[in-house]
Amino acid sequence: MEATAAEPIRLQGVSKVYPDGTVGVAELDLTFAAGELTVLVGPSGCGKTTTMKMINRIIEPSTGRILIGDDDVTRLRPQKLRRRIGYVIQNVGLFPHQSIRTNVGTVPRLLGWDRQRTADRVEELLTLVGLDPVAYGDRYPHQLSGGQRQRAGVARALAADPPVLLMDEPFSAVDPVVRGRLQDEFLRLQETVRKTIVFVTHDIEEAVRLGDRIAVMSEGGKVEQFATPADLLGAPANDFVADFVGADRGLKRLAVTDVAVEDLEQPPVVALDDGLGTARAVIARSGASWAVVVDAAGVTGGTGTGRHQGTGLPLGWVSAEHAAEAAAGGARVVGDVWRPMDAWVPLGSSLRAAYARLLQVDAGWVGVMDGDKLVGVLTPASVHAALRRSVAGSSPETAGAL
Ligand SMILES: Nc1ncnc2c1ncn2[C@@H]1O[C@H](COP(=O)(O)OP(=O)(O)OP(=O)(O)O)[C@@H](O)[C@H]1O
Numbered sequence: 280m281e282a283t284a285a286e287p288i289r290l291q292g293v294s295k296v297y298p299d300g301t302v303g304v305a306e307l308d309l310t311f312a313a314g315e316l317t318v319l320v321g322p323s324g325c326g327k328t329t330t331m332k333m334i335n336r337i338i339e340p341s342t343g344r345i346l347i348g349d350d351d352v353t354r355l356r357p358q359k360l361r362r363r364i365g366y367v368i369q370n371v372g373l374f375p376h377q378s379i380r381t382n383v384g385t386v387p388r389l390l391g392w393d394r395q396r397t398a399d400r401v402e403e404l405l406t407l408v409g410l411d412p413v414a415y416g417d418r419y420p421h422q423l424s425g426g427q428r429q430r431a432g433v434a435r436a437l438a439a440d441p442p443v444l445l446m447d448e449p450f451s452a453v454d455p456v457v458r459g460r461l462q463d464e465f466l467r468l469q470e471t472v473r474k475t476i477v478f479v480t481h482d483i484e485e486a487v488r489l490g491d492r493i494a495v496m497s498e499g500g501k502v503e504q505f506a507t508p509a510d511l512l513g514a515p516a517n518d519f520v521a522d523f524v525g526a527d528r529g530l531k532r533l534a535v536t537d538v539a540v541e542d543l544e545q546p547p548v549v550a551l552d553d554g555l556g557t558a559r560a561v562i563a564r565s566g567a568s569w570a571v572v573v574d575a576a577g578v579t580g581g582t583g584t585g586r587h588q589g590t591g592l593p594l595g596w597v598s599a600e601h602a603a604e605a606a607a608g609g610a611r612v613v614g615d616v617w618r619p620m621d622a623w624v625p626l627g628s629s630l631r632a633a634y635a636r637l638l639q640v641d642a643g644w645v646g647v648m649d650g651d652k653l654v655g656v657l658t659p660a661s662v663h664a665a666l667r668r669s670v671a672g673s674s675p676e677t678a679g680a681l
Pocket residue numbers: 297298299301302303321322323324325326327328329330481
């Protein structure tokens with residue numbers, strides 16, 4: 280079925296003052312970009328849920344405007360509005376006396392879709408969220424695990440293909456292992472459906488993992504910083520944000536920073552059939568103490584000998600010291616002395632994944648591959664360089680940017 284285009288959500292000067300005088304949210308200006316997942320994160324009571332529930336008018340704003348696309352939500356009938364907005368909450372809220380199929384088909388039925396169209400859509404959705412319709416479609420919610428119920432809840436929210444999805448701590452009722460898996464699956468799902476998602480959590484790890492952007496809120500619904508995960512962790516706007524993201528924010532940044540070519544070191548490259556004299560000269564000329572060894576078919580990247588052309592596959596490494604010892608012992612070519620290495624990671628891996636690989640090998644580096652081409656090596660020093668670059672390149676946006 281044709282997907283509905285995602286729409287941005289704009290909050291303009293939105294406040295909520297509860298009848299007892301509590302200010303849930305004050306003068307909030309915030310834009311949730313179309314097709315992006317924006318996380319609202321902050322300590323308990325800061326106004327995350329209030330903000331989210333004003334979007335589908337479960338809570339009525341006291342002042343201000345909320346627009347979905349060009350439509351002012353306060354001008355739409357709440358029932359009609361809610362059919363345009365998928366809503367996923369902590370304990371899912373599936374109807375206990377209806378089968379999973381019936382639950383997932385709720386909104387299409389309300390919208391008057393015919394039986395076949397609804398049935399087809401339910402089938403499609405259950406498959407999309409990883410619930411086999413044959414195995415699970417006719418079960419009741421209590422016959423599913425917590426994680427499966429959560430997936431059914433996501434399927435139900437997506438059933439009528441709403442342009443907007445609101446998710447209020449959807450994964451917090453399941454254990455950490457299942458939560459991690461649901462988060463991964465959900466990210467893959469979002470790649471496909473590209474909804475405008477507002478996601479509430481109090482868990483900064485979850486925010487960093489899922490968010491395209493994160494709004495860190497403090498009491499009264501004040502946005503302390505609105506930024507990408509990398510910017511938030513790399514350049515917290517103030518002490519509140521720094522405290523909230525945690526003293527280990529450097530470690531968290533490894534997960535949200537990708538390996539990029541400009542951060543890599545370019546060691547010399549030699550081929551299996553290079554003579555040891557040549558190899559030692561190449562290493563000495565580059566000022567390094569070792570070289571990457573590629574197969575004899577060619578040499579790529581780095582400061583190769585230039586003797587070979589093409590795409591030599593990296594195989595391992597040779598140190599200047601070892602080459603000298605081996606030459607003294609009668610060895611002639613690199614192929615006689617090289618050491619194999621299988622620590623290669625693809626370009627675009629997270630620094631976290633690459634660094635984990637680095638820690639598993641003795642060599643102190645991992646090769647970074649773009650397809651079958653070696654584009655450089657990652658060392659502890661280049662991890663630092665990458666983190667510095669991601670801070671230098673960051674431009675934290677503060678609250679209120681529309
Ligand atoms: N119906 C209500 N009447 C009065 N005050 C309320 C009401 N609902 C929420 N509040 C208050 O509004 C503020 C924001 O609440 P909200 O539920 O939006 O916070 P939250 O950030 O979602 O918190 P949590 O992480 O604990 O769910 C809190 O001080 C809360 O006590």
